[in-house]
Amino acid sequence: xxxxxxxxxxxxxxxxxxxxxxxxxxxxxxxxxxxxxxxxxxxxxxxxxxxxxxxxxxxxxxxxxxxxxxxxxxxxxxxxxxxxxxxxxxxxxxxxxxxxxxxxxxxxxxxxxxxxxxxxxxxxxxxxxxxxxxxxxxxxxxxxxxxxxxxxxxxxxxxxxxxxxxxxxxxxxxxxxxxxxxxxxxxxxxxxxxxxxxxxxxxxxxxxxxxxxxxxxxxxxxxxxxxxxxxxxxxxxxxxxxxxxxxxxxxxxxxxxxxxxxxxxxxxxxxxxxxxxxxxxxxxxxxxxxxxxxxxxxxxxxxxxxxxxxxxxxxxxxxxxxxxxxxxxxxxxxxxxxxxxxxxxxxxxxxxxxxxxxxxxxxxxxxxxxxxxxxxxxxxxxxxxxxxxxxxxxxxxxxxxxxxxxxxxxxxxxxxxxxxxxxxxxxxxxxxxxxxxxxxxxxxxxxxxxxxxxxxxxx
Ligand code: PLP
Numbered sequence: 001x002x003x004x005x006x007x008x009x010x011x012x013x014x015x016x017x018x019x020x021x022x023x024x025x026x027x028x029x030x031x032x033x034x035x036x037x038x039x040x041x042x043x044x045x046x047x048x049x050x051x052x053x054x055x056x057x058x059x060x061x062x063x064x065x066x067x068x069x070x071x072x073x074x075x076x077x078x079x080x081x082x083x084x085x086x087x088x089x090x091x092x093x094x095x096x097x098x099x100x101x102x103x104x105x106x107x108x109x110x111x112x113x114x115x116x117x118x119x120x121x122x123x124x125x126x127x128x129x130x131x132x133x134x135x136x137x138x139x140x141x142x143x144x145x146x147x148x149x150x151x152x153x154x155x156x157x158x159x160x161x162x163x164x165x166x167x168x169x170x171x172x173x174x175x176x177x178x179x180x181x182x183x184x185x186x187x188x189x190x191x192x193x194x195x196x197x198x199x200x201x202x203x204x205x206x207x208x209x210x211x212x213x214x215x216x217x218x219x220x221x222x223x224x225x226x227x228x229x230x231x232x233x234x235x236x237x238x239x240x241x242x243x244x245x246x247x248x249x250x251x252x253x254x255x256x257x258x259x260x261x262x263x264x265x266x267x268x269x270x271x272x273x274x275x276x277x278x279x280x281x282x283x284x285x286x287x288x289x290x291x292x293x294x295x296x297x298x299x300x301x302x303x304x305x306x307x308x309x310x311x312x313x314x315x316x317x318x319x320x321x322x323x324x325x326x327x328x329x330x331x332x333x334x335x336x337x338x339x340x341x342x343x344x345x346x347x348x349x350x351x352x353x354x355x356x357x358x359x360x361x362x363x364x365x366x367x368x369x370x371x372x373x374x375x376x377x378x379x380x381x382x383x384x385x386x387x388x389x390x391x392x393x394x395x396x397x398x399x400x401x402x403x404x405x406x407x408x409x410x411x412x413x414x415x416x417x418x419x420x421x422x423x424x425x426x427x428x429x430x431x432x433x434x435x436x437x438x439x440x441x442x443x444x445x446x447x448x449x450x451x452x453x454x455x456x457x458x459x
Pocket of ligand 1: 124125126127129158159160161232236237265266267268293294
């Protein structure tokens with residue numbers, strides 16, 4: 001029979017069962033039971049409403065993905081129409097669907113840096129990273145250089161949670177419990193001015209030192225054993241680490257010199273978040289693979305893609321060996337409803353020139369964050385690029401001692417009380433609001449942070 005009450009249980013049921021039958025990603029189950037999470041019931045514009053009826057401005061933008069806010073009718077209508085016409089069909093050999101062809105065309109035609117010529121669809125960011133890593137290895141097998149299997153990545157980088165992605169991840173918290181990970185993965189220092197092994201605070205000098213460390217690692221491993229280098233143009237989950245503009249071009253040049261493929265992980269930085277359509281475009285870099293997800297549908301449907309550069313595509317498409325067929329893919333690769341959502345999201349993103357709004361609002365947000373740093377001792381460092389930003393909180397500025405969990409919770413709780421949803425990750429507050437926010441919204445986010453920081457300091 002019809003599960004009549006399933007989507008209609010009342011608030012009491014939800015509260016009663018909150019964090020009981022469900023385990024949450026990136027959280028300790030016992031902690032979630034002890035401190036149940038907020039239940040989000042509704043979204044409108046750039047705000048969400050919880051089960052207790054409190055409406056807050058979503059400075060997290062879902063999870064760096066709801067770029068168009070919660071009321072984007074063109075996406076909702078496109079999805080509904082596609083559900084009506086064809087809710088699903090497979091993209092495996094033999095069949096394809098209209099929206100997937102059209103979205104691949106749009107992505108390669110104008111969104112990505114020039115030279116990204118093919119799209120392979122996935123169900124999300126981790127899938128996109130996995131796809132890039134696997135296709136990178138396959139590329140070398142086709143070219144008869146099967147020894148090129150290793151991957152290089154940056155410490156503090158985040159590349160999702162599949163075994164491949166977790167292996168290239170540069171944060172111990174996401175690795176340790178799942179070891180042993182993929183062998184043959186090596187990490188070099190991130191160009192993070194606030195904390196780095198070189199004690200270098202000048203961004204341009206630090207970028208050079210980090211580039212040199214990559215060269216040294218390549219020499220040590222042997223270039224002919226390395227398949228690819230993966231990096232985020234701006235490191236997101238690692239705490240919004242913004243490399244100097246010279247860094248990615250230097251990485252590109254190093255990869256060229258040693259014939260190593262470059263994977264730009266743009267799961268967060270794609271679709272205007274940094275102020276450019278793609279993070280690689282900030283510094284004019286053309287990667288060999290680009291991984292995207294999140295804002296591709298503004299979060300309205302789980303979808304991702306791996307974009308493939310001409311150099312790689314040519315080798316696959318001209319292949320006459322037994323290595324060229326792609327033995328990789330997902331049931332939902334090219335999902336027609338997801339791709340319809342993606343087409344509408346892309347059209348809206350372009351129509352509203354969200355890259356420009358991210359750049360303009362980002363400047364305002366950056367100014368506000370600098371003012372908060374000047375006012376609150378708790379703020380050790382602020383980092384931002386477009387509409388991705390972080391405040392790193394410390395209990396002692398001179399020693400750069402990370403603020404504790406209680407302090408971080410106090411900031412987020414007080415800000416929530418003041419009407420602003422923040423996200424805490426370790427000792428950083430991460431901001432990634434919808435790209436459609438206004439100057440007034442930016443001011444409100446800054447006010448919420450101000451209230452949060454004052455409350456935490458007083459506690
Ligand atoms: N790559 C980057 C740069 C990310 O920030 C993320 C998620 O935050 C991922 C990959 C993984 O994406 P997903 O969570 O959709 O699997």
